Amino acid sequence: MYYTFVPVLLLRTLVAASAMSLVVACAAEPLAQTELVRNASASTSQRSDSPVVDAQTESTQPSFSQWREQFRVEALAAGISAETFDRAFAGVRPDPAVIEADRSQPEFTRPVWQYLEGAISPQRVRSGQRLLDEHAASLDEIEARYAVDREALVAVWGLESSFGQIMGDKSVIRSLATLAHEGRRPAFAKSQLIAALEILQHGDITVQQMRGSWAGAMGQTQFIPTTYNTHAVDFDGDGRRDIWNSSVDALASAAHYLQASGWKQGQPWGFEVQLPTGFDYALADNEIRKPLADWRRLGLRGLPSGRDEASASLLLPAGHRGPAFLILDNFRAILRYNNSSAYALAIGLLSESFQGRGRVAGSWPRGEQPLSRSERLELQERLLAQGFDAGTPDGIIGANTRRAIRGFQQRLGWPADGHPTQELLGQLRAQP
Numbered sequence: 001m002y003y004t005f006v007p008v009l010l011l012r013t014l015v016a017a018s019a020m021s022l023v024v025a026c027a028a029e030p031l032a033q034t035e036l037v038r039n040a041s042a043s044t045s046q047r048s049d050s051p052v053v054d055a056q057t058e059s060t061q062p063s064f065s066q067w068r069e070q071f072r073v074e075a076l077a078a079g080i081s082a083e084t085f086d087r088a089f090a091g092v093r094p095d096p097a098v099i100e101a102d103r104s105q106p107e108f109t110r111p112v113w114q115y116l117e118g119a120i121s122p123q124r125v126r127s128g129q130r131l132l133d134e135h136a137a138s139l140d141e142i143e144a145r146y147a148v149d150r151e152a153l154v155a156v157w158g159l160e161s162s163f164g165q166i167m168g169d170k171s172v173i174r175s176l177a178t179l180a181h182e183g184r185r186p187a188f189a190k191s192q193l194i195a196a197l198e199i200l201q202h203g204d205i206t207v208q209q210m211r212g213s214w215a216g217a218m219g220q221t222q223f224i225p226t227t228y229n230t231h232a233v234d235f236d237g238d239g240r241r242d243i244w245n246s247s248v249d250a251l252a253s254a255a256h257y258l259q260a261s262g263w264k265q266g267q268p269w270g271f272e273v274q275l276p277t278g279f280d281y282a283l284a285d286n287e288i289r290k291p292l293a294d295w296r297r298l299g300l301r302g303l304p305s306g307r308d309e310a311s312a313s314l315l316l317p318a319g320h321r322g323p324a325f326l327i328l329d330n331f332r333a334i335l336r337y338n339n340s341s342a343y344a345l346a347i348g349l350l351s352e353s354f355q356g357r358g359r360v361a362g363s364w365p366r367g368e369q370p371l372s373r374s375e376r377l378e379l380q381e382r383l384l385a386q387g388f389d390a391g392t393p394d395g396i397i398g399a400n401t402r403r404a405i406r407g408f409q410q411r412l413g414w415p416a417d418g419h420p421t422q423e424l425l426g427q428l429r430a431q432p
């Protein structure tokens with residue numbers, strides 16, 4: 001998926017969740033998530049489709065109250081009590097703003113370097129350092145229990161909710177009910193809604209306090225309800241898993257999730273490297289993993305000594321003209337939290353910034369303008385026309401599109417980094 005730039009969702013192992021991720025991410029947090037996909041609401045790219053969708057909606061969809069009655073039967077069959085359901089749904093009406101957000105498709109994305117500047121602002125670094133100090137005793141206990149490094153936890157906390165200050169103020173039940181009734185992915189929303197009702201039934205939070213993003217990401221960790229049910233913990237011992245009001249519960253819940261995602265305490269997320277001239281950029285592929293010893297043999301510089309057997313991939317977030325990073329297991333654990341390599345890079349660099357490190361030495365190609373959504377669609381269509389299978393054009397630069405780009409770059413004799421650029425699109429436009 002958007003794997004380099006577009007932020008995806010929070011926490012889930014469900015494959016199904018990854019499309020929504022984007023969506024959750026948008027609303028989750030102003031900096032970490034949203035800015036990458038800013039300008040979304042202004043996009044008119046979907047306008048031409050809308051009447052068709054609306055017409056179908058009207059003819060086939062039940063009204064909200066009809067839907068609610070049907071869903072009530074399903075919820076009760078799933079173990080939700082009538083009392084829990086009726087209390088949660090009292091006075092609930094669809095939220096038009098949620099539908100609008102669900103249907104918007106961002107036309108423009110920010111370049112990765114701008115995203116990182118926002119994510120790792122001096123103010124956020126200072127806040128994180130202060131909070132590491134303030135919560136030192138709790139973080140000692142959390143590290144001891146979950147074996148996840150405290151700097152990474154505080155970095156996640158900082159990007160997901162600005163350390164608990166921006167969590168989204170929408171009713172989670174109302175948002176998810178709206179999405180389950182007429183969102184783009186009703187089955188996913190419905191599973192989240194059932195999970196949200198389970199949380200209420202368990203008594204962790206009241207329906208009034210259960211607030212989150214328009215897509216249902218909740219609390220200081222921005223967990224979606226299913227992730228909450230599998231990974232939220234009551235660490236402060238008051239009997240409730242309160243990721244909204246208890247920073248300790250939130251930090252421990254994030255630690256629990258990263259532990260389950262394969263975090264290795266004390267290991268780096270990765271590190272910046274320098275590539276030799278004549279390097280085969282096709283090796284910069286998330287699916288290619290090599291031991292550090294092999295990367296060293298290929299001429300990469302900047303690798304730490306030791307750990308030769310550790311398995312790493314090469315990441316070029318802005319293509320071959322930008323900085324290069326070798327990424328290790330902890331980077332992949334962060335991707336489980338939010339499947340965006342820009343996000344994972346931000347978490348890695350922010351956690352190092354708390355310790356006075358985390359600076360990128362290489363220079364970003366600041367003159368390059370990322371492709372807009374319509375340009376990405378055009379790129380995919382033109383790659384297909386040239387015989388390079390980029391998959392069904394969807395504006396998403398995923399593994400298939402990258403492979404197709406590499407093929408075309410190789411035909412041109414260009415560095416095959418799989419990175420979409422205006423220059424590449426220009427070459428495609430010039431093809432017969």
Ligand code: CA
Pocket residue numbers: 233234235236237238239240241242246249
């Ligand atoms: Ca608690």
